[in-house]
Amino acid sequence: MLSVEELKIAAKTVQNENKKFFQKIKQKKPRNLDTVIQEIHEEVFAEYDCLTCANCCKTISPIIKMRDIEKIAKYLRLSTAQFIDKYLYLDEDEDYVFQSTPCPFLDNENYCMIYEHRPDACQGYPHTDTHKTLKLLNIIEKNVVVCPATYHIIENLKSRLKI
Ligand code: SF4
Ligand code: SF4
Numbered sequence: 001m002l003s004v005e006e007l008k009i010a011a012k013t014v015q016n017e018n019k020k021f022f023q024k025i026k027q028k029k030p031r032n033l034d035t036v037i038q039e040i041h042e043e044v045f046a047e048y049d050c051l052t053c054a055n056c057c058k059t060i061s062p063i064i065k066m067r068d069i070e071k072i073a074k075y076l077r078l079s080t081a082q083f084i085d086k087y088l089y090l091d092e093d094e095d096y097v098f099q100s101t102p103c104p105f106l107d108n109e110n111y112c113m114i115y116e117h118r119p120d121a122c123q124g125y126p127h128t129d130t131h132k133t134l135k136l137l138n139i140i141e142k143n144v145v146v147c148p149a150t151y152h153i154i155e156n157l158k159s160r161l162k163i
Contacts, residue, residue: 001048002148004055011145014155021158022141026134028163034133040156041128044149054102054110056146061097062121064088069096075117126150 002010025033064072066080073083087104088096098104105113112118126143127136128150143150 002151004053004148007055007145007148007151011151014144014151017158018141018144018154021154022137024163025161026137029134030161030163033161034131036160037133037153037157038129040153040160044152044156048149050149051110053148054106055148056125056143057106057110057112057122058102060146061101061103062119062125064096064098064119064121068119068121072114072117072119075114126153128153 030036069080069083069088073080076083078086084096087098089099091097103112105118107113112122124130126147126149127133127139128143130136133140140150140154144154
């Protein structure tokens with residue numbers, strides 16, 4: 001598995017190739033897309049320990065929906081207004097995101113301090129294990145430059161998806 005430093009170089013190298021590959025998937029809409037990517041997801045994450053990485057939590061913020069806000073605020077014994085004021089801001093798309101990266105809930109050993117209550121977007125990350133892969137292609141393509149596992153999943157997908 002690539003280190004985060006190696007990923008920066010590798011992801012840049014395959015950027016144009018990936019653009020064409022994702023475009024082709026959008027045009028052809030292969031029926032087995034979800035099944036194949038889920039299989040690869042299982043294989044790649046079986047070999048990878050996210051606690052050695054945490055690059056997602058260190059470098060990007062999830063979108064935090066109102067139900068996430070209510071859930072986390074309750075857990076932290078804050079009002080939703082206090083939670084928003086302390087941790088969040090509205091980005092240019094009018095979505096709530098964390099005020100800073102690394103995430104304020106990432107501890108020094110890469111554990112999530114609110115794991116059981118983390119936002120839905122964190123639970124689904126890197127979105128390579130869903131029944132909605134086609135809809136999430138743009139997000140998955142962006143994740144290739146952040147997530148070493150996603151890089152490997154997509155490299156595998158290129159060889160296994162017959163399109
Ligand atoms: S999901 Fe990806 S970026 Fe996040 S910790 Fe795991 S391998 Fe690293
Ligand atoms: S809430 Fe937890 S899983 Fe989500 S970005 Fe923060 S540390 Fe990572």
